[in-house]
Amino acid sequence: xxxxxxxxxxxxxxxxxxxxxxxxxxxxxxxxxxxxxxxxxxxxxxxxxxxxxxxxxxxxxxxxxxxxxxxxxxxxxxxxxxxxxxxxxxxxxxxxxxxxxxxxxxxxxxxxxxxxxxxxxxxxxxxxxxxxxxxxxxxxxxxxxxxxxxxxxxxxxxxxxxxxxxxxxxxxxx
Amino acid sequence: xxxxxxxxxxxxxxxxxxxxxxxxxxxxxxxxxxxxxxxxxxxxxxxxxxxxxxxxxxxxxxxxxxxxxxxxxxxxxxxxxxxxxxxxxxxxxxxxxxxxxxxxxxxxxxxxxxxxxxxxxxxxxxxxxxxxxxxxxxxxxxxxxxxxxxxxxxxxxxxxxxxxxxxxxxxxxx
Numbered sequence: 398x399x400x401x402x403x404x405x406x407x408x409x410x411x412x413x414x415x416x417x418x419x420x421x422x423x424x425x426x427x428x429x430x431x432x433x434x435x436x437x438x439x440x441x442x443x444x445x446x447x448x449x450x451x452x453x454x455x456x457x458x459x460x461x462x463x464x465x466x467x468x469x470x471x472x473x474x475x476x477x478x479x480x481x482x483x484x485x486x487x488x489x490x491x492x493x494x495x496x497x498x499x500x501x502x503x504x505x506x507x508x509x510x511x512x513x514x515x516x517x518x519x520x521x522x523x524x525x526x527x528x529x530x531x532x533x534x535x536x537x538x539x540x541x542x543x544x545x546x547x548x549x550x551x552x553x554x555x556x557x558x559x560x561x562x563x564x565x566x567x568x569x570x571x
Numbered sequence: 572x573x574x575x576x577x578x579x580x581x582x583x584x585x586x587x588x589x590x591x592x593x594x595x596x597x598x599x600x601x602x603x604x605x606x607x608x609x610x611x612x613x614x615x616x617x618x619x620x621x622x623x624x625x626x627x628x629x630x631x632x633x634x635x636x637x638x639x640x641x642x643x644x645x646x647x648x649x650x651x652x653x654x655x656x657x658x659x660x661x662x663x664x665x666x667x668x669x670x671x672x673x674x675x676x677x678x679x680x681x682x683x684x685x686x687x688x689x690x691x692x693x694x695x696x697x698x699x700x701x702x703x704x705x706x707x708x709x710x711x712x713x714x715x716x717x718x719x720x721x722x723x724x725x726x727x728x729x730x731x732x733x734x735x736x737x738x739x740x741x742x743x744x745x
Contacts (some may be wrong), residue, residue, distance in 0.1 A: 410643060413696065414588070414589055414590070414710050415589070415714070423711070423714060427718075447736075448732065448733050449729060449731075449735070450731035451729065521587070530721045534593075536588050538595070541742070544601075544670050547718050547722050548721050548723040548724070548725040550725070551724070551725030552728060553621050554722075555625065555730075556729075558624060561623070567722055
């Protein structure tokens with residue numbers, strides 16, 4: 398039994414693509430970058446500027462928050478709530494200023510760090526239906542949240558460039 | 572020994588965030604989407620159009636290829652070559668038309684599928700220095716290639732929208 402436990406531990410550490418802890422750090426690294434992109438926008442442009450009929454960056458950011466906050470609970474527990482059902486979690490649920498948006502962002506950062514250790518490792522390979530709509534293995538739902546943030550944040554980079562503002566380095570995640 | 576082997580197999584299948592095979596499929600799914608974004612560009616705009624002094628989408632695509640082709644070899648073998656060192660692999664290394672670019676894209680798709688099964692699973696948790704420059708665990712180098720593609724492809728979406736062209740659905744990966 399002792400040998401088995403050691404093998405299992407070793408398997409977890411070296412025979413996986415990425416560990417759960419590394420994935421959390423990877424996501425939070427992306428979220429730190431997104432936070433810097435929010436900061437880089439002039440206050441008014443954050444809420445109004447767009448190209449080609451797309452959404453202002455603040456609306457994209459609220460989408461990230463609206464997926465992450467209930468999403469991490471759904472991943473941990475299998476209970477999928479809508480962003481509206483979680484509104485009472487914050488007195489600052491619909492931020493109208495950059496400062497309020499950043500404060501909301503930081504609440505979600507803490508929320509994720511708090512919930513993450515509660516996710517049983519086997520959850521990621523289970524199938525679930527996120528928000529009662531999107532069916533698939535939980536790892537793909539998790540990956541979707543990160544990818545969606547990278548995708549739209551890249552669009553925020555174009556907004557910034559077209560405003561003559563240099564965006565943060567993509568590779569800087571601290 | 573038999574029980575240990577079973578536990579190890581089970582650990583691999585249910586106690587990981589994502590398996591190696593799933594990650595390959597995840598990447599190739601993103602690459603199928605990128606291919607559709609290439610296709611969505613009018614021929615001339617693919618090579619010339621930009622916003623805010625950024626690169627045309629074709630140049631970003633060549634960056635994806637320039638990372639993926641030598642990158643997958645580096646991940647599998649620890650040997651990091653520059654894109655130029657691999658030029659002989661293709662008679663179509665610097666595509667000047669959309670058709671040639673798509674053909675090059677498809678070569679890389681096959682290349683990745685061929686090399687991927689040669690990656691020892693333990694490689695992903697090893698440290699390496701990609702292209703003699705970027706140091707980190709191999710999973711993070713791999714993740715960087717995917718993330719970089721999502722990031723710049725998101726920028727391609729803004730180019731398309733500003734040209735009045737509807738981009739492919741982000742969630743469609745088949």
